[in-house]
Amino acid sequence: MNEEVCRDPEKLVPELKQKLKELMMDIAKLQLPIFLFETLRTEERQKDLFERGVSHAQHSKHQDGLAFDLVVMDPTGWTWSPEYDKFLDIAGLIAIGKYNLNWGGNWEHFHDPNHFELRLIKTDSSH
Numbered sequence: 001m002n003e004e005v006c007r008d009p010e011k012l013v014p015e016l017k018q019k020l021k022e023l024m025m026d027i028a029k030l031q032l033p034i035f036l037f038e039t040l041r042t043e044e045r046q047k048d049l050f051e052r053g054v055s056h057a058q059h060s061k062h063q064d065g066l067a068f069d070l071v072v073m074d075p076t077g078w079t080w081s082p083e084y085d086k087f088l089d090i091a092g093l094i095a096i097g098k099y100n101l102n103w104g105g106n107w108e109h110f111h112d113p114n115h116f117e118l119r120l121i122k123t124d125s126s127h
């Protein structure tokens with residue numbers, strides 16, 4: 001089990017890195033308690049998340065530098081509590097409307113409001 005989380009924006013493809021940078025500035029301006037949690041993911045970590053049911057993809061866009069996760073931080077630390085989804089909803093709307101990203105909060109098959117990824121031209125159902 002590998003719990004090491006990479007949150008280095010430099011590991012993302014340049015287009016996504018730029019969008020992330022601008023989105024984080026928007027989030028800061030709105031004073032939302034949202035922070036960058038994860039960028040690039042190793043094959044080992046993806047396998048672990050998949051086996052635990054945290055991720056539904058055997059291969060994730062995180063492994064290709066095409067996705068990042070944002071997570072809310074409250075006084076206790078990182079939190080995935082649904083009570084904070086309202087903040088992620090705002091970030092999601094900005095990500096879609098301003099940066100043309102895919103946002104996991106819109107996925108019906110696997111609701112994942114923490115997940116943001118680059119919209120590729122080809123249709124790809126793996127995330």
Ligand SMILES: [Zn+2]
Nearest residue numbers: 067068069115
């Ligand atoms: Zn993700």
